[in-house]
Amino acid sequence: MSVHRLARRAANLPTSFPAPHFPSELEADVIPFDSGFAAPQLLPDLTDFAIAALNAHREETLQYSPTHGQPELRGWLSDLMNEDGCALTPDHLLIVNGAKHGLELICRLLLDEGDTVVVTAPTYFTAIPIFRSFGVDFIEVGQDAHGIDVAALDSLLDARAQQGLAAPKLIYNVADFHNPTGATMSLERRQALIALADARGITIVEDTPYRRVRFEGETVPSLKALDRNGTVLHVGTFSKLVAPGLRIGWVAADPEIIARLIRLKSDGGSSPLVQRIIYEFGRSPAFAAHIERVQAVYRERRDRIVEAVRREIPAAEIAVPEGGYYVWLTLPSHIDGDVVTALAAEAKVNLIAGSTFFATPGAGNARAPRNHIRLSYSYATPEQIDEGVRRLAGAYRSVAG
Template identity: 45%
Template sequence: MSRINDQMTPSYRWAKRAHDTVVSAVIATAHGKPVELGGGYDFPDTLPDIVSEAMAAAQSKHETLQYGPLYGLDELRDAIVDYLRDDGITTARENILVVNGAKHGLDLACRVFVEPGDAVIVAAPTYLNAVQILKNAEAHFVSIPQDDAGIDTEILRQRLQARHDAGEPMPKLLFDMPDFHNPTGIAMSAARRQRLVELAMYYDFFIIEDDPYRRIRFEGEPVPPIKAFDNTGRVIGLGTVSKILAPGLRIGWVNAAPPILRRMASQKSDGGTCPFLQRTLVQLFRNGKVDQHIATLSTLLRLHRDTMIDAIREHLPGTSIRTPNGGYFLWVRLPPQIDADELVRRAAKEGVSTLSGRLCFAEEPSDSFLRLAYSFSTPGQIADGIERLGRAYAAMRSEFGPPPHRDL
């Protein structure tokens, strides 16, 4: 019998969306396990003890070991409503959909809103996993720069008006992280948040507000979420316990108008988010462990941030950083002669895992930035990791010479 394909190794007929998929992995080095300064993982020493809550959940196995309700457990949805109320957001159970983390919520939003070629507004830079999800949805990007107040709403207005004047279709969505933005650490001003809602109404697009880091605050007063400025249902809020509690719980939520939630829920293919984990989280909200954990984590991560900044100033001269008031990340601008991708490769050989900022741009990627995370490693490991990074950095500066002169 003849065979259509007689090769020993099969010829994979990939779907278009899978052709350019890149899976990152920890690089083994001569130093052993690398110091992790790239990924936004939770700090292992503070992961919560959930044994008693899990045992309580197990007592209701008729609920927790079955398929879960499509929208989530009512008690958890009510707990999320209370949690959001503390941030100044007025919502109700019918506005909450429980999902498997915020990325799941973004994926569902793309399924119900984005057709191939539809325009989606993002900041430049933006969250790298959001870029991949939007690419999988075959979105067309409209990238808008940021400054210290967040996404530049005047440049956005100009770009939108130009599209309107040219007869081009308006973007359907805007995605952003307004609080301790990943990767830049920027907290958007209240005026910019309000202006975004005004622009969304005028130019007919919806805002996806992803807010995983809002409660991880070190200094300053909180600004109301974008959703708090929304009176017409233009904002789709995404939340998660991955950064404030534990990513392994895989619980997030969408806060949106019921017509949006109905369509998003219909696209869920998970049979309902795990009810065992939902019931466990209900107990953690009820007994105050969520708030306690956030307070502990915020105190520790402030020390981590300060340690990393001090080490960068010592070992990476010529770079510039913005000090974030919360969150997980530092955004490091490199001198012009230092290529971020090459620095990441050399740093790996020194035994430290970092992330090139190139991955955080949906369009026109820049090779001038590193995204560093201070969330996972201890202060001692952070200091050691930045010192190792500094060795790779110093070698590149010596090899490539001083930066080119730039007129002021």
């Protein structure tokens, strides 16, 4: 096939973004603050569940399975979400191959080339190329400690309407322990966002990978729990709570939307083996014990990294998240996070520059300041955290002088 024929398709391909390194590919003395990998000791022992799945349930796990997912898993998931304030039936749930697959199906259903999508500035960097691959434009909105700035979004959409521009199709957000900022939306902000979306006929996509990875503070109702009109498409995953390698997630939405997503889900069903393993694990006593361990280990690492940053880089502002995998550092305004990140890599500590998290990065975007970096504390050990922040501080000082 000629490169020429493919060249014209290049515009529809996502721009490639810096991805975290695979820890297994790193030299032993490199410290991975870039990755959203799980702490290895938290990877659960799923052997017994797999044995049951491959034997007692062999005809289920090795034959074709329903496109929309295994009925018992959907039932268990709707119970889990209802305990969390929702009012769902299994028909509100579609099992997908991880949250990103759910997001992709939603894009295929709702987006046309030239549509616009609202994202926070900064936003989850892996979502950016997924949206971009559908040929959409971004509307970036700022956020604070209470989450996305709904009032600013409202004004922005008014101004666009006055210019005759179409309303955006989607508002994408991570409401709990936002990636990368760690911020959790307040109840008031959530209610305001839903009211805005309802009034303007915009769909909200709520991405919730970290929702149950909470260390402290009160759980805030999910956007889906507050949704009265089917405005919210909720995307969930087991990657951050159980194990990234499971590659099973879900979409919760009105049954009419789920039915349409099913018609686009042409994958022959998500792995019935992994679905059965998750269901058996989820309804075993091991599940609650696992969640407690996850929360305890990551709480300790968050404390450790916050303490280390305050000690080693006192000029950095650090927002302390109540859960999740990441801390977001605001460096003095003249410091370029890309330069700090490059120098840190030379000192064998990997992190991700803040600029990576903006949908339209670069000098032209006033909403994409350069003085941020994101540190992940999920994979590095407490000792690595101390040593990594020490190295990072050295890189920082060589820039800050």
